[in-house]
Amino acid sequence: MTYKRKICVVTGTRAEYGILSNLMSQIACDDELALQTIVTGSHLSEEFGYTYRYIEEDGFHINAKVDMSLTGDTPVSITKSTGRAVIGFADAYDLLKPDIVVLLGDRYEILAAAQAAMLMKIPLAHIHGGETTEGAVDESIRHAVTKMAHLHFTAAESYRQRVIQMGENPRNVFAFGAPGLDNFAAMDLPDRTSLELSLGIELKAPLFLVTFHPETLANQEPSAAVQPLLEALAAFDDATCIITKANADAGGRAINAELDAFAKKYPDRVLVTTSLGQARYLGLLKLVDVVIGNSSSGIIEAPAAGVPAVNIGDRQKGRLRAPSVLDCVNVPLDITKTINMCMSRDFLESVFSSENPYGQPGQISKKIKEILKGINLDHILVKHFFDVDEDKENQRK
Incomplete structure (x- = not known):
């Protein structure tokens, strides 16, 4: 043998x-x-x-x-x-x-x-x-x-x-x-109808996919650090927000408690979930208008899906970025301004002719x-x- x-x-x-x-x-x-x-x-x-x-x-x-x-x-x-x-x-x-x-x-x-x-x-x-x-x-x-x-x-x-x-x-x-990009080529991704049935929420535009993890070297309390993001999301009162919970890093539980409270305020347009799973996450990436937060997925996967991303704070500071990824400081006004920029036609037309620095799927x-x-x-x-x-x-x- x-x-x-x-x-x-x-x-x-x-x-x-x-x-x-x-x-x-x-x-x-x-x-x-x-x-x-x-x-x-x-x-x-x-x-x-x-x-x-x-x-x-x-x-x-x-x-x-x-x-x-x-x-x-x-x-x-x-x-x-x-x-x-x-x-x-x-x-x-x-x-x-x-x-x-x-x-x-x-x-x-x-x-x-x-x-x-x-x-x-x-x-x-x-x-x-x-x-x-x-x-x-x-x-x-x-x-x-x-x-x-x-x-x-x-x-x-x-x-x-x-x-x-x-x-x-x-x-x-x-x-x-980046090997995670291969999933775009290898997986059968769910469409809008399947995702709406699975998630139990209508995916009305503008559609945001949000992930916010603890910035573990920051001095700010995690529960306070997520507030500017939530304030910015609240300002887009017609937006549908699909939010995946924070990871198990120090402070993740405090962030998740704030996310759950936010979803209870806006049950018709905000969904918070522990995990989407890879197929649903990538399927949503293909549909959303903007990816928002401080996860590496906004830096690596979002450009491959042809979606602009708002990267908040310093958690991803130092990573290569495609032109479709815009950085902002963690204050409500700057987050709101950057989200609006990502949805502007001029910005979208200008950035997606460039290659993703993390390679091509396949x-x-x-x-x-x-x-x-x-x-x-x-x-x-x-x-x-x-x-x-x-x-x-x-x-x-």
């Missing part, structure tokens, strides 16, 4: 799974690979909708569940949960014995998964490294995971260069694009899968620091 290389994909949130789902399908359909799936974080939380069920509904077998016991969202609670997760990942890896562990992004669940894999001498492949998000603690986690990883799949060439600048071997750093996940399948793992755990200045000097000789 031919040995199949075991590729273990770790996912801790609904958004992260959406980005990884096409890659998981590519791995599962390859006769030379065996997909292993570990779920953790908010996937296993009733409060966040038990989103691991979406993974099972898509036909994937979950090999292990690492319960982090997310009983709170204070920094102390999250730190303790991360420690518990390291223990859980050690047990899961010991059971599954993967050849490669695939991690995406920059959340604390991923930090725990990376630590355990590193200490157990399992090769790590990291997706979406090299990026900067100056308003969140994720910034430090992302770069820490980069230094623990052995294979790197960045979303743009400039991010590839940054990973190399951090001392990673250029031969193991690949810039194929082949990104397949390219990542081929590297995971074909890369020689002999000696990959031994990392030599790649000195950029030394390399430039050698090229001049």
Whole structure:
């Protein structure tokens, strides 16, 4: 019997799974690979909708569940949960014995998964490294995971260069694009009628898709930080707002309480949901007039869907942007002004002739899968620091 290389994909949130789902399908359909799936974080939380069920509904077998016991969202609670997760990942890896562990992004669940894999001498492949998000603690986690990883799949060439600048071997750093974009080509997305039936709300224009997460390095209380956005949305009294709740970062629960209260004020035109699922989210992206908030989906997926985005505050500061993404400070007047600009005909006609800096949907996940399948793992755990200045000097000789 031919040995199949075991590729273990770790996912801790609904958004992260959406980005990884096409890659998981590519791995599962390859006769030379065996997909292993570990779920953790908010996937296993009733409060966040038990989103691991979406993974099972898509036909994937979950090999292990690492319960982090997310009983709170204070920094102390999250730190303790991360420690518990390291223990859980050690047990899961010991059971599954993967050849490669695939991690995406920059959340604390991923930090725990990376630590355990590193200490157990399992090769790590990291997706979406090299990026900067100056308003969140994720910034430090992302770069820490980069230094623990052995294979790197960045979303743009400039991010590839940054990973190399951090001392990673250029031969193991690949810039194929953002794999979540492949879902636009791979999934059958629901139409307006299906979405209205599913969500129980009429999707009247103007239609806004809103996500607001905690800005974890800010000094402002999360419940106060979301108020300018809610005040701006209230000013558009004819708009339909579909709002997805905040993630499990510190302060997420406080934001979600404010979102629920806002929806109760405007039940006919505001819907707040824990999770839309990937198909409904992307289907809505194709229909909405503006994406609003501080989520990376406004930076990466919205331009691919041909939709303008309003990016609020500093949470995504440092990331590449398409011309269709407009930044604003977190005050009601500036948010309102930027939303109106995004809906102006002149703006729409001027921005969508340019390319998305995160690549084109279709082949990104397949390219990542081929590297995971074909890369020689002999000696990959031994990392030599790649000195950029030394390399430039050698090229001049």
